[in-house]
Amino acid sequence: MADLVLDVGALADLLAQCFQAGDWTKPRAQTTHFLTSEDTRRINRIVWGDGRYVVVASAVAFAELARKWDEIVAGRFQPYQLAAFLQDPPDWFVVEPVDEDLIPLFGEVPIVQKLEWPDIIHAATVLSREEGNLVTSDRDLRQAMELLKGN
Amino acid sequence: MRIRLLSYADVERMVQHTQTLEQEDSLLLCTVMEPLLVADSVLKGRARLDWPTFRDAWQTVIGSRQLYVAPLDADCLNRALFERSDTYVVTGLWSEVEAQNLPPDRIVRRLILRSSEQIWWGDELYAEMEAWYEEELNG
Numbered sequence: 610m611a612d613l614v615l616d617v618g619a620l621a622d623l624l625a626q627c628f629q630a631g632d633w634t635k636p637r638a639q640t641t642h643f644l645t646s647e648d649t650r651r652i653n654r655i656v657w658g659d660g661r662y663v664v665v666a667s668a669v670a671f672a673e674l675a676r677k678w679d680e681i682v683a684g685r686f687q688p689y690q691l692a693a694f695l696q697d698p699p700d701w702f703v704v705e706p707v708d709e710d711l712i713p714l715f716g717e718v719p720i721v722q723k724l725e726w727p728d729i730i731h732a733a734t735v736l737s738r739e740e741g742n743l744v745t746s747d748r749d750l751r752q753a754m755e756l757l758k759g760n
Numbered sequence: 761m762r763i764r765l766l767s768y769a770d771v772e773r774m775v776q777h778t779q780t781l782e783q784e785d786s787l788l789l790c791t792v793m794e795p796l797l798v799a800d801s802v803l804k805g806r807a808r809l810d811w812p813t814f815r816d817a818w819q820t821v822i823g824s825r826q827l828y829v830a831p832l833d834a835d836c837l838n839r840a841l842f843e844r845s846d847t848y849v850v851t852g853l854w855s856e857v858e859a860q861n862l863p864p865d866r867i868v869r870r871l872i873l874r875s876s877e878q879i880w881w882g883d884e885l886y887a888e889m890e891a892w893y894e895e896e897l898n899g
Contacts, residue, residue: 668832669868675841675857677866692842692850695834706833707792707868712818715799716811726800727864 610658611740613651614665614705616731617681618643619675619744623664624694625685634699648744656701665703665741667734669727671695673675705734719756732757742755764829765885766790767892775817776808788827789881791872791889793865795829826877829845830872840874866893 615623617737622641623711627633638649655662668721674681698704707730718724728750735741735754743754764786766774782856795818801807802814809817823828841857842850854874857867873879873886 641853667835668837668892669864671837671841672832672857672867672871673864675853676864677860677864678858678861688842688853689850692838695838695841698834703804704834704837707796708831708833709792709795709822709829711792712795712799713815715796716803718852720803726796729803730796731801 610651610654610662611742612662612665612703612738613655613730614667614735614738614741614743615670616643616728616743616745616747616750617670617677617704618650618746620666620670621674621681621685624691625682627684627694628690633694643746644744651654651742656699658701660700662740663701663703665705665734665738666729667705667707669707669730671704705737711737718756719753721749721752723758724753728753762786763789763881764884765887765888766794768794768797771795771821772801772807772820775814778817778820784825788825789830789885790827791830791869792832793868793872793896797865832868832872835878836871839876839878840871862897866897869893 622643623638627636628636630636638644638656639654639685640646640649652664656662693703711730714736715729717736718729718732728747730744731743732750732753735743743750745751762785764784766788771790775798790798799814802809802811807814822829841854843852843854845851856870859867869889873889875883875886
Protein backbone atom coordinates (compact mmCIF):
# COMPACT_ATOMS: atom_id res chain seq x y z
CA MET A 610 0.00 0.00 0.00
CA ALA A 611 1.02 3.60 -0.62
CA ASP A 612 -0.50 7.02 -1.12
CA LEU A 613 -2.09 7.45 -4.54
CA VAL A 614 -1.44 10.64 -6.51
CA LEU A 615 -4.06 11.38 -9.18
CA ASP A 616 -3.46 13.29 -12.39
CA VAL A 617 -6.19 15.62 -13.61
CA GLY A 618 -8.19 13.05 -15.58
CA ALA A 619 -8.24 10.57 -12.71
CA LEU A 620 -9.10 13.37 -10.26
CA ALA A 621 -12.09 14.49 -12.35
CA ASP A 622 -13.42 10.94 -12.66
CA LEU A 623 -13.14 10.33 -8.90
CA LEU A 624 -14.72 13.69 -8.01
CA ALA A 625 -17.63 12.98 -10.39
CA GLN A 626 -18.24 9.68 -8.62
CA CYS A 627 -18.02 11.34 -5.20
CA PHE A 628 -20.61 13.97 -6.13
CA GLN A 629 -22.92 11.50 -7.86
CA ALA A 630 -22.87 9.33 -4.72
CA GLY A 631 -24.01 12.31 -2.68
CA ASP A 632 -21.79 11.50 0.30
CA TRP A 633 -18.13 11.97 -0.53
CA THR A 634 -16.85 10.86 2.84
CA LYS A 635 -17.06 7.18 1.81
CA PRO A 636 -17.41 6.78 -1.97
CA ARG A 637 -17.01 3.45 -3.74
CA ALA A 638 -14.77 4.15 -6.74
CA GLN A 639 -15.65 2.45 -10.00
CA THR A 640 -13.71 1.82 -13.18
CA THR A 641 -13.79 4.66 -15.74
CA HIS A 642 -11.80 5.89 -18.70
CA PHE A 643 -9.08 7.28 -16.42
CA LEU A 644 -9.42 4.83 -13.50
CA THR A 645 -8.53 1.19 -14.15
CA SER A 646 -9.90 -1.63 -12.02
CA GLU A 647 -6.52 -1.76 -10.24
CA ASP A 648 -6.70 1.99 -9.54
CA THR A 649 -10.23 1.74 -8.12
CA ARG A 650 -9.26 -1.23 -5.97
CA ARG A 651 -6.40 0.79 -4.47
CA ILE A 652 -8.55 3.92 -4.01
CA ASN A 653 -11.27 1.92 -2.24
CA ARG A 654 -8.70 0.30 0.05
CA ILE A 655 -7.54 3.80 1.06
CA VAL A 656 -11.06 5.25 1.45
CA TRP A 657 -12.26 2.27 3.49
CA GLY A 658 -8.92 1.63 5.19
CA ASP A 659 -7.37 2.56 8.51
CA GLY A 660 -6.27 6.07 7.49
CA ARG A 661 -2.58 5.28 7.02
CA TYR A 662 -2.67 6.22 3.36
CA VAL A 663 -4.39 8.98 1.45
CA VAL A 664 -5.46 9.90 -2.06
CA VAL A 665 -3.55 12.99 -3.20
CA ALA A 666 -3.92 15.54 -5.97
CA SER A 667 -1.56 18.39 -6.67
CA ALA A 668 -3.10 21.86 -6.49
CA VAL A 669 -2.08 22.20 -10.13
CA ALA A 670 -4.55 19.42 -11.04
CA PHE A 671 -7.36 21.66 -9.76
CA ALA A 672 -6.00 24.60 -11.76
CA GLU A 673 -6.02 22.41 -14.87
CA LEU A 674 -9.51 21.19 -14.06
CA ALA A 675 -10.71 24.79 -14.02
CA ARG A 676 -8.79 25.80 -17.15
CA LYS A 677 -10.34 22.97 -19.19
CA TRP A 678 -13.60 22.78 -17.24
CA ASP A 679 -15.97 22.01 -20.14
CA GLU A 680 -13.67 19.44 -21.71
CA ILE A 681 -12.68 17.59 -18.54
CA VAL A 682 -15.69 17.97 -16.25
CA ALA A 683 -18.22 17.83 -19.10
CA GLY A 684 -21.21 18.66 -16.92
CA ARG A 685 -20.59 15.87 -14.41
CA PHE A 686 -20.42 18.24 -11.45
CA GLN A 687 -20.80 21.92 -10.62
CA PRO A 688 -18.34 24.52 -9.31
CA TYR A 689 -20.23 24.81 -5.99
CA GLN A 690 -19.70 21.08 -5.40
CA LEU A 691 -15.99 21.40 -6.08
CA ALA A 692 -15.83 24.42 -3.76
CA ALA A 693 -17.52 22.46 -0.96
CA PHE A 694 -15.10 19.58 -1.44
CA LEU A 695 -12.07 21.87 -1.32
CA GLN A 696 -13.41 23.71 1.71
CA ASP A 697 -13.87 20.51 3.67
CA PRO A 698 -12.09 17.59 2.00
CA PRO A 699 -12.64 14.08 3.35
CA ASP A 700 -10.04 12.53 5.68
CA TRP A 701 -8.76 10.26 2.92
CA PHE A 702 -7.93 13.14 0.52
CA VAL A 703 -5.08 15.67 0.49
CA VAL A 704 -4.44 18.67 -1.78
CA GLU A 705 -0.66 18.83 -2.15
CA PRO A 706 0.75 22.35 -2.60
CA VAL A 707 2.95 23.50 -5.45
CA ASP A 708 5.60 25.37 -3.50
CA GLU A 709 9.35 25.86 -3.33
CA ASP A 710 9.82 22.51 -1.56
CA LEU A 711 8.77 20.86 -4.81
CA ILE A 712 11.58 22.44 -6.84
CA PRO A 713 14.40 20.04 -5.80
CA LEU A 714 12.07 17.07 -6.45
CA PHE A 715 11.20 18.49 -9.87
CA GLY A 716 14.81 17.84 -10.87
CA GLU A 717 14.62 14.15 -9.95
CA VAL A 718 11.95 13.38 -12.55
CA PRO A 719 13.36 11.76 -15.71
CA ILE A 720 12.46 13.86 -18.71
CA VAL A 721 10.93 11.70 -21.40
CA GLN A 722 9.45 12.77 -24.72
CA LYS A 723 6.75 15.40 -24.37
CA LEU A 724 6.57 15.61 -20.61
CA GLU A 725 5.17 19.06 -19.81
CA TRP A 726 5.72 20.86 -16.51
CA PRO A 727 2.26 20.02 -15.07
CA ASP A 728 3.08 16.34 -15.65
CA ILE A 729 6.45 16.77 -13.96
CA ILE A 730 4.65 18.30 -10.98
CA HIS A 731 2.42 15.20 -10.67
CA ALA A 732 5.54 13.01 -10.68
CA ALA A 733 7.36 15.28 -8.20
CA THR A 734 4.27 15.13 -5.96
CA VAL A 735 4.66 11.35 -5.86
CA LEU A 736 8.27 11.86 -4.77
CA SER A 737 7.10 14.23 -2.02
CA ARG A 738 5.17 11.37 -0.37
CA GLU A 739 6.95 8.85 1.82
CA GLU A 740 5.37 6.09 -0.27
CA GLY A 741 3.45 7.03 -3.38
CA ASN A 742 2.13 5.79 -6.71
CA LEU A 743 0.75 7.80 -9.60
CA VAL A 744 -2.59 7.22 -11.31
CA THR A 745 -2.30 8.47 -14.87
CA SER A 746 -3.18 7.37 -18.36
CA ASP A 747 -0.47 9.53 -19.92
CA ARG A 748 2.07 7.28 -21.62
CA ASP A 749 5.06 9.63 -21.16
CA LEU A 750 4.26 10.15 -17.51
CA ARG A 751 3.94 6.41 -16.94
CA GLN A 752 7.31 5.92 -18.62
CA ALA A 753 8.89 8.57 -16.40
CA MET A 754 7.48 6.86 -13.29
CA GLU A 755 8.81 3.50 -14.44
CA LEU A 756 12.27 5.04 -14.91
CA LEU A 757 12.02 6.56 -11.43
CA LYS A 758 11.15 3.22 -9.88
CA GLY A 759 14.07 1.66 -11.73
CA ASN A 760 16.53 4.13 -10.20
CA MET B 761 8.08 48.23 2.54
CA ARG B 762 7.74 48.28 -1.22
CA ILE B 763 7.05 44.92 -2.88
CA ARG B 764 8.66 44.09 -6.22
CA LEU B 765 7.16 41.31 -8.33
CA LEU B 766 9.74 39.16 -10.08
CA SER B 767 9.06 37.89 -13.60
CA TYR B 768 10.37 34.67 -15.14
CA ALA B 769 13.16 36.69 -16.77
CA ASP B 770 14.12 38.23 -13.39
CA VAL B 771 14.39 34.82 -11.72
CA GLU B 772 16.31 33.34 -14.66
CA ARG B 773 18.75 36.27 -14.53
CA MET B 774 19.20 35.91 -10.76
CA VAL B 775 20.07 32.20 -10.91
CA GLN B 776 22.45 32.78 -13.81
CA HIS B 777 24.27 35.62 -12.05
CA THR B 778 24.36 34.81 -8.36
CA GLN B 779 27.79 36.48 -8.05
CA THR B 780 26.35 39.87 -8.92
CA LEU B 781 23.06 39.86 -7.02
CA GLU B 782 22.28 43.46 -6.17
CA GLN B 783 21.03 44.64 -2.82
CA GLU B 784 17.35 45.48 -2.89
CA ASP B 785 15.37 47.86 -0.71
CA SER B 786 12.18 46.08 -1.72
CA LEU B 787 10.65 42.84 -0.56
CA LEU B 788 10.80 40.51 -3.55
CA LEU B 789 7.86 38.31 -4.46
CA CYS B 790 7.44 35.77 -7.23
CA THR B 791 4.87 33.08 -7.86
CA VAL B 792 6.12 29.51 -7.65
CA MET B 793 5.72 29.34 -11.45
CA GLU B 794 8.82 31.46 -12.01
CA PRO B 795 11.43 29.11 -10.44
CA LEU B 796 9.48 26.07 -11.70
CA LEU B 797 9.59 27.26 -15.31
CA VAL B 798 13.28 28.09 -15.00
CA ALA B 799 13.78 24.58 -13.56
CA ASP B 800 11.78 23.16 -16.47
CA SER B 801 13.99 24.91 -19.01
CA VAL B 802 17.11 23.65 -17.20
CA LEU B 803 15.81 20.06 -17.16
CA LYS B 804 15.01 20.21 -20.88
CA GLY B 805 18.39 21.66 -21.83
CA ARG B 806 17.03 25.03 -22.91
CA ALA B 807 18.99 26.99 -20.32
CA ARG B 808 22.68 27.66 -19.94
CA LEU B 809 22.77 25.94 -16.53
CA ASP B 810 22.85 22.27 -15.67
CA TRP B 811 20.62 20.94 -12.89
CA PRO B 812 23.15 20.92 -9.98
CA THR B 813 24.22 24.47 -10.85
CA PHE B 814 20.62 25.65 -11.00
CA ARG B 815 19.75 23.89 -7.72
CA ASP B 816 22.68 25.52 -5.89
CA ALA B 817 22.06 28.91 -7.50
CA TRP B 818 18.40 28.85 -6.48
CA GLN B 819 19.40 28.06 -2.90
CA THR B 820 21.79 31.02 -3.02
CA VAL B 821 19.04 33.29 -4.35
CA ILE B 822 16.45 32.37 -1.72
CA GLY B 823 19.08 32.39 1.03
CA SER B 824 20.35 35.86 0.29
CA ARG B 825 17.22 37.87 -0.44
CA GLN B 826 14.00 38.88 1.16
CA LEU B 827 12.17 36.77 -1.35
CA TYR B 828 8.71 35.29 -0.88
CA VAL B 829 7.80 32.48 -3.26
CA ALA B 830 4.00 32.48 -3.33
CA PRO B 831 2.65 28.91 -3.56
CA LEU B 832 -0.40 27.36 -5.20
CA ASP B 833 -2.05 25.51 -2.33
CA ALA B 834 -5.44 24.59 -0.94
CA ASP B 835 -5.90 28.02 0.67
CA CYS B 836 -5.13 29.67 -2.65
CA LEU B 837 -7.63 27.44 -4.47
CA ASN B 838 -10.34 28.17 -1.89
CA ARG B 839 -9.62 31.88 -2.14
CA ALA B 840 -9.27 32.29 -5.89
CA LEU B 841 -10.84 29.47 -7.89
CA PHE B 842 -14.47 30.60 -7.55
CA GLU B 843 -16.75 33.57 -7.90
CA ARG B 844 -18.77 34.19 -4.75
CA SER B 845 -21.77 36.33 -3.92
CA ASP B 846 -21.77 38.94 -1.17
CA THR B 847 -22.93 36.20 1.20
CA TYR B 848 -19.97 34.02 0.17
CA VAL B 849 -22.10 31.58 -1.84
CA VAL B 850 -20.23 30.09 -4.81
CA THR B 851 -21.83 31.29 -8.03
CA GLY B 852 -19.39 29.71 -10.46
CA LEU B 853 -15.78 29.35 -11.45
CA TRP B 854 -13.76 32.53 -11.60
CA SER B 855 -14.03 33.48 -15.28
CA GLU B 856 -10.30 34.32 -15.51
CA VAL B 857 -9.26 30.71 -14.88
CA GLU B 858 -11.67 28.97 -17.25
CA ALA B 859 -9.49 29.80 -20.21
CA GLN B 860 -8.37 26.82 -22.25
CA ASN B 861 -6.73 29.11 -24.81
CA LEU B 862 -4.21 30.30 -22.21
CA PRO B 863 -1.17 28.32 -21.05
CA PRO B 864 -1.51 26.60 -17.65
CA ASP B 865 1.26 28.69 -16.04
CA ARG B 866 -0.79 31.85 -16.68
CA ILE B 867 -3.74 30.30 -14.83
CA VAL B 868 -1.55 29.35 -11.88
CA ARG B 869 -0.17 32.90 -11.71
CA ARG B 870 -3.71 34.30 -11.82
CA LEU B 871 -4.84 32.04 -8.98
CA ILE B 872 -1.89 32.97 -6.80
CA LEU B 873 -1.99 36.71 -7.36
CA ARG B 874 -5.78 37.25 -7.55
CA SER B 875 -6.76 40.27 -5.55
CA SER B 876 -8.43 39.47 -2.24
CA GLU B 877 -8.78 40.77 1.31
CA GLN B 878 -6.81 37.69 2.39
CA ILE B 879 -3.59 38.55 0.57
CA TRP B 880 -1.02 40.99 1.92
CA TRP B 881 0.60 42.17 -1.33
CA GLY B 882 -2.25 44.31 -2.63
CA ASP B 883 -3.99 44.56 -5.97
CA GLU B 884 -1.26 45.97 -8.18
CA LEU B 885 0.84 42.85 -8.63
CA TYR B 886 -1.94 40.99 -10.43
CA ALA B 887 -2.30 43.79 -12.97
CA GLU B 888 1.48 43.98 -13.37
CA MET B 889 1.76 40.25 -14.02
CA GLU B 890 -1.11 40.33 -16.50
CA ALA B 891 0.48 43.19 -18.43
CA TRP B 892 3.82 41.37 -18.70
CA TYR B 893 2.43 38.08 -19.90
CA GLU B 894 -0.18 39.62 -22.19
CA GLU B 895 2.67 41.43 -23.93
CA GLU B 896 4.62 38.16 -24.14
CA LEU B 897 1.60 36.30 -25.54
CA ASN B 898 1.07 38.92 -28.21
CA GLY B 899 4.74 38.83 -29.17
